[in-house]
Amino acid sequence: MDNWGYADHNGPKVWHELFPLANGERQSPIDIVTKAAIYDPSLPPINVDYDPSSVKLIMNSGHTFTVEFDDGEDKSVIRGGPLHGSYRLQQFHFHWGPCDDYGAEHKVDGRDYPAELHIVHWNAEKFSSFVEAAQNPDGLAVLGIFLKVRNLIRIHLLSICLIFLLYQDGKQSSFTNFDPSCLLPDCKEFWTYPGSLTIPPLLESVIWILLKEPIAVSSRQLSQFRSLFSTTETDESKPCCMEKNHRPVQPLKGRKVRASFL
Ligand SMILES: CCN[C@H]1CN(CCOCC)S(=O)(=O)c2sc(S(N)(=O)=O)cc21
Numbered sequence: 356m357d358n359w360g361y362a363d364h365n366g367p368k369v370w371h372e373l374f375p376l377a378n379g380e381r382q383s384p385i386d387i388v389t390k391a392a393i394y395d396p397s398l399p400p401i402n403v404d405y406d407p408s409s410v411k412l413i414m415n416s417g418h419t420f421t422v423e424f425d426d427g428e429d430k431s432v433i434r435g436g437p438l439h440g441s442y443r444l445q446q447f448h449f450h451w452g453p454c455d456d457y458g459a460e461h462k463v464d465g466r467d468y469p470a471e472l473h474i475v476h477w478n479a480e481k482f483s484s485f486v487e488a489a490q491n492p493d494g495l496a497v498l499g500i501f502l503k504v505r506n507l508i509r510i511h512l513l514s515i516c517l518i519f520l521l522y523q524d525g526k527q528s529s530f531t532n533f534d535p536s537c538l539l540p541d542c543k544e545f546w547t548y549p550g551s552l553t554i555p556p557l558l559e560s561v562i563w564i565l566l567k568e569p570i571a572v573s574s575r576q577l578s579q580f581r582s583l584f585s586t587t588e589t590d591e592s593k594p595c596c597m598e599k600n601h602r603p604v605q606p607l608k609g610r611k612v613r614a615s616f617l
């Protein structure tokens with residue numbers, strides 16, 4: 356399997372052939388069983404402090420589109436919740452499905468959301484690089500936000516950039532002055548558990564923080580996601596669209612999910 360993707364021949368069912376961690380002890384995503392989540396009153400609130408000037412570019416990364424940030428200093432960080440110290444913002448991206456009925460990676464009581472936003476941060480207090488952090492159990496912190504479909508009339512800034520990206524010859528474009536906290540819901544209550552990257556190499560280095568409240572997107576915005584070109588499902592001569600990029604839920608294997616709320 357020379358490259359991985361989400362088709363039958365190179366998707367999650369066969370990732371273990373090249374990435375044995377796929378069958379590891381702390382894989383993500385998972386189904387959050389709310390009644391089994393343990394309320395932990397000692398969990399402080401999540402605190403994000405993002406500097407809009409730290410955004411660098413938006414790119415088509417072949418499996419999704421990614422908005423990347425300057426993580427050379429503590430300009431944009433997340434603190435609190437289950438985290439010890441501050442974690443530096445590195446990028447955010449989305450996962451979605453072939454239709455509006457499913458496509459998020461995590462589930463809540465078996466319920467599917469149509470898409471999921473992942474805001475990726477790394478522990479720059481403890482590790483000297485993102486790559487080093489990604490090899491350690493407390494190296495990364497990913498803030499996961501569910502998306503629900505509401506037909507909105509306002510065109511979100513991200514849609515404008517997506518349209519721009521869709522028709523750009525290259526695979527990336529510059530992106531300035533964007534504060535991802537505008538993508539967060541008002542309520543910051545969350546579940547948290549120890550997990551992994553949801554894409555190869557599936558490193559078990561992520562502290563997951565999943566917000567309970569979803570954000571709203573329009574069905575049209577999701578269809579724009581699906582019309583991005585992907586070069587991994589077929590050969591370069593016949594690029595096709597990114598119709599889906601979500602991994603199925605994985606076994607909990609004894610892990611505990613904590614909740615910041617009753
Ligand atoms: C578009 C996906 N990008 C990848 C890029 N990185 C992984 C490769 O790095 C290795 C040092 S990442 O660690 O930034 C990361 S976290 C997630 S997820 N879905 O688990 O939130 C995906 C990705």
Ligand SMILES: [Zn+2]
Pocket residue numbers: 448449450473553
């Ligand atoms: Zn992701």
